[in-house]
Amino acid sequence: MNKIIKNVVVIVFLLYVPVASFGWGQLGHRIVGEIADSYLSSKTKKEIKKILGNESVAMASNWPDFVKSDPSYKYLDTWHYVDFDRGITFPQMQSILAKDTTTNAYTKLNFLISELKKKDLPQDKKVMYLKLIIHIVGDINQPYHVGYSDDRGGNDIKVTWFNENTNMHTIWDSKLIEFQQLSYTEYVKAINFTSPEQRRTILQGGLVSWLWDSFQITESLYKDVKTGDKLSYRYNYLHINTLNSQLVKGGVRLAEVLNDIFG
Numbered sequence: 001m002n003k004i005i006k007n008v009v010v011i012v013f014l015l016y017v018p019v020a021s022f023g024w025g026q027l028g029h030r031i032v033g034e035i036a037d038s039y040l041s042s043k044t045k046k047e048i049k050k051i052l053g054n055e056s057v058a059m060a061s062n063w064p065d066f067v068k069s070d071p072s073y074k075y076l077d078t079w080h081y082v083d084f085d086r087g088i089t090f091p092q093m094q095s096i097l098a099k100d101t102t103t104n105a106y107t108k109l110n111f112l113i114s115e116l117k118k119k120d121l122p123q124d125k126k127v128m129y130l131k132l133i134i135h136i137v138g139d140i141n142q143p144y145h146v147g148y149s150d151d152r153g154g155n156d157i158k159v160t161w162f163n164e165n166t167n168m169h170t171i172w173d174s175k176l177i178e179f180q181q182l183s184y185t186e187y188v189k190a191i192n193f194t195s196p197e198q199r200r201t202i203l204q205g206g207l208v209s210w211l212w213d214s215f216q217i218t219e220s221l222y223k224d225v226k227t228g229d230k231l232s233y234r235y236n237y238l239h240i241n242t243l244n245s246q247l248v249k250g251g252v253r254l255a256e257v258l259n260d261i262f263g
Helices: 004-016 024-037 044-051 063-069 069-079 092-098 104-115 122-137 170-181 185-193 196-203 207-221 233-262
Strands: 158-160 166-168
Touching: 004 063, 024 122, 024 170, 024 185, 024 233, 044 122, 044 233, 069 104, 069 122, 069 185, 092 122, 092 207, 104 122, 104 207, 104 233, 122 233, 158 170, 166 170, 170 233, 185 233, 207 233
Parallel strands: none
Antiparallel strands: 158 166
8 A cells, every 4th residue: 555655646746847847848858869860870879779778869868857756866957957147158158168067967968978988887877877968968959958047047937828827948848849749750750851061060169069059049039038928829930940940959969979979
């Protein structure tokens, strides 16, 4: 009986956890993972299979959100985002990140990449670190995960989405993507069209430049919304191209990171 009660409590907790705490939401992360898979080298795919077995990159992408229900993984909460002050310049961002020792998406991605390149890393850490990399690279291409600390990455911007109370972080995590009413495989087939030249542009400058790219988009999004706004069809019309572009960028950049580790 105690076991049954415990299981019920866990289920209730999982249902209660707000979607706003999840970067891109389940669907977005799977889209990024599936796009990345299409650009992996054969060697990288072979090495990933040694770690994940039959679990795909897309399906592995949501593990860091799922474990938020386990208090022992609480320390991972700040690994999903990196915040900056409003109005900083690219040189300022470069300077901040060069000296950054805080626990955030930038410092932890660098740590995870470095660790996963080690040949003697235990298998359990390989699994965990790979799933974290897959997830966090996706997160940093969701604009509000590279946002402002003073409003918790858009969580404090309260709006309505088709008359449902929500916030801007959640809209970009999941609402916009879910509004398209596509499975993650259907979504990838609809948007994953890039030329080698486009991919080179997406990858320019490495991680710091990728963060700057997301931060600039975040700043532009703030100009288009304020607390109390009622958002629906028009907001989707105005921002669907940006949403799709960020999902593609996330996939291309994730593939680059994984090919660098295992290639």
